[in-house]
Amino acid sequence: MVNFCPQCGQKVEEMFHFCPACGGRLPVQEEDPQVLEDFPATVLHMF
Numbered sequence: 001m002v003n004f005c006p007q008c009g010q011k012v013e014e015m016f017h018f019c020p021a022c023g024g025r026l027p028v029q030e031e032d033p034q035v036l037e038d039f040p041a042t043v044l045h046m047f
């Protein structure tokens with residue numbers, strides 16, 4: 001998913017929390033707590 005910087009309107013990849021073009025901070029989207037709890041198990045399955 002692609003986000004847009006609220007300051008300059010440039011496209012910003014979802015993994016970035018700031019705009020590489022102007023340095024503006026993007027609004028942080030709330031993560032689903034269920035996903036965060038399962039994160040370590042997901043990492044272990046990758047190895």
